[in-house]
Amino acid sequence: MSIWNYVVTAHKPTNVTHSCVGNFTNPHDINLIIAPMTNSAKTSLVCKRSGLIRSIAEPMEKTVYTTKVLRNGNIAKLQAGYLFPEIGRRRSAHMQKYPDANVISLGIGDTTEPIPEVITSAMAQRAQALSTIEGYSGYGAEQGEKVLRAALARTFYGDFGIKDTDIFVSDGAKCDISRLQLVFGSNVTIAVQDPSYPAYVDSSVIVGQTGSFEKDVQKYGKIEYMKCLPENDFFPDLLSVPRTDIIFFCSPNNPTGAAATRKQMKELVAFAKANGSIIIYDSAYAIYMSDDNPKSIYEIPGAREVAIETASFSKYAGFTGVRLGWTVVPDELRFSDGFPVANDFNRIMCTCFNGASNIAQAGGLACLSPEGLKAMYGVVEFYKENTKIIVDTFTSLGFQVYGGRNAPYVWVRFPGRKSWDIFAEILEKAHIVTTPGSGFGPGGEGFIRVSAFGHRENIVEAARRLKSLYK
Numbered sequence: 001m002s003i004w005n006y007v008v009t010a011h012k013p014t015n016v017t018h019s020c021v022g023n024f025t026n027p028h029d030i031n032l033i034i035a036p037m038t039n040s041a042k043t044s045l046v047c048k049r050s051g052l053i054r055s056i057a058e059p060m061e062k063t064v065y066t067t068k069v070l071r072n073g074n075i076a077k078l079q080a081g082y083l084f085p086e087i088g089r090r091r092s093a094h095m096q097k098y099p100d101a102n103v104i105s106l107g108i109g110d111t112t113e114p115i116p117e118v119i120t121s122a123m124a125q126r127a128q129a130l131s132t133i134e135g136y137s138g139y140g141a142e143q144g145e146k147v148l149r150a151a152l153a154r155t156f157y158g159d160f161g162i163k164d165t166d167i168f169v170s171d172g173a174k175c176d177i178s179r180l181q182l183v184f185g186s187n188v189t190i191a192v193q194d195p196s197y198p199a200y201v202d203s204s205v206i207v208g209q210t211g212s213f214e215k216d217v218q219k220y221g222k223i224e225y226m227k228c229l230p231e232n233d234f235f236p237d238l239l240s241v242p243r244t245d246i247i248f249f250c251s252p253n254n255p256t257g258a259a260a261t262r263k264q265m266k267e268l269v270a271f272a273k274a275n276g277s278i279i280i281y282d283s284a285y286a287i288y289m290s291d292d293n294p295k296s297i298y299e300i301p302g303a304r305e306v307a308i309e310t311a312s313f314s315k316y317a318g319f320t321g322v323r324l325g326w327t328v329v330p331d332e333l334r335f336s337d338g339f340p341v342a343n344d345f346n347r348i349m350c351t352c353f354n355g356a357s358n359i360a361q362a363g364g365l366a367c368l369s370p371e372g373l374k375a376m377y378g379v380v381e382f383y384k385e386n387t388k389i390i391v392d393t394f395t396s397l398g399f400q401v402y403g404g405r406n407a408p409y410v411w412v413r414f415p416g417r418k419s420w421d422i423f424a425e426i427l428e429k430a431h432i433v434t435t436p437g438s439g440f441g442p443g444g445e446g447f448i449r450v451s452a453f454g455h456r457e458n459i460v461e462a463a464r465r466l467k468s469l470y471k
């Protein structure tokens with residue numbers, strides 16, 4: 001009995017090519033294999049013993065049912081996938097290619113260390129209480145539990161005139177960014193730092209604030225991209241920035257790790273006031289601040305009249321999966337007709353959201369207790385030590401390294417190179433996932449972002465591999 005070796009390539013009607021390699025004792029067996037693969041009426045076979053068999057199936061008539069609903073043209077403007085799912089896809093492809101590789105992920109920026117028990121035990125207690133008559137609660141206030149709003153106001157905004165009623169508790173800053181876009185609608189203009197967290201631009205495209213993507217400049221029409229490069233100390237040259245209605249500003253910044261100084265923040269607030277603009281200030285990483293920079297925009301006098309601040313427990317307490325954040329919309333912030341912005345945000349929260357999980361809110365409250373704060377800062381300190389290892393590694397290799405001091409991100413420059421090429425090189429040769437800078441905007445081209453979220457042994461191993469790759 002002879003063994004037959006074949007590679008079978010079949011084109012399904014969808015034009016997807018499927019391949020399989022097999023050993024068959026009889027060439028007629030091949031038909032049995034191909035038939036289910038091709039799902040085709042006709043299959044032609046060119047068959048050679050111990051060689052290549054190619055089966056080309058003629059496409060069948062298209063049978064996909066389509067509705068009469070037009071695709072949302074704004075969503076259709078978006079480029080490829082959202083950055084992080086795309087990185088995840090490439091990581092999976094790499095792991096398929098190298099199933100035995102120990103891939104280290106310093107890409108997406110997800111927390112890795114356990115949540116301190118003082119916080120999880122409060123959540124567990126609240127969950128347990130839901131099984132009792134006295135402890136059960138259903139829908140809560142859409143704005144969050146009073147006691148948590150008060151604790152947030154006290155802990156983070158004590159001296160800055162923010163009231164608990166200005167604070168809206170939510171399921172995270174990313175969700176609030178989209179809900180803020182709903183508040184402002186499609187007729188406003190926006191400015192973003194370039195590079196910046198992709199959710200600002202993508203949500204702006206989705207609500208219809210922008211033109212199409214312009215491939216030559218890698219920008220969407222009608223968005224003002226404020227360059228933030230080492231050359232301008234990662235702070236936009238406000239004298240050359242045209243007026244927009246909304247200014248997204250993230251400090252400490254994702255991805256550059258740069259934090260605006262008090263002087264720069266004063267300039268930003270004055271710029272917004274002079275132009276009658278609203279700043280959406282993202283302070284998701286404020287807890288990582290080492291230098292004496294403002295952690296909240298409300299540290300700047302006058303900011304309550306021009307700024308919203310969005311923040312999150314995600315990177316403070318490892319709540320990326322638990323989901324809890326908050327957004328501050330001060331009473332003093334008004335539209336051009338005098339109407340309070342907070343009233344419209346409240347309307348959106350009541351319409352699009354039903355309040356944060358009561359279990360998560362119990363966790364948030366525990367974070368703000370004296371023991372919780374201590375534990376939270378302990379984990380943050382751990383990540384800051386990771387950051388130092390990464391900064392030292394790239395610095396010792398002679399790279400220009402930015403960020404890291406005030407944020408869990410390190411921003412590394414590779415002059416003259418494309419970000420995705422550097423990403424691919426580090427993944428291929430060191431099995432480390434990073435994030436290509438260009439994914440955060442055209443200003444990120446030539447950089448990669450390295451996240452410090454990781455177990456210590458992985459950070460140390462990544463440093464070793466990077467040293468061996470770039471020595």
Ligand SMILES: Cc1ncc(COP(=O)(O)O)c(C=O)c1O
Nearest residue numbers: 172173174197254284312314325
């Ligand atoms: C700048 C910035 N804002 C907001 C978020 C999202 O935070 P959340 O997990 O609360 O949705 C992230 C997450 O990485 C971020 O980097």
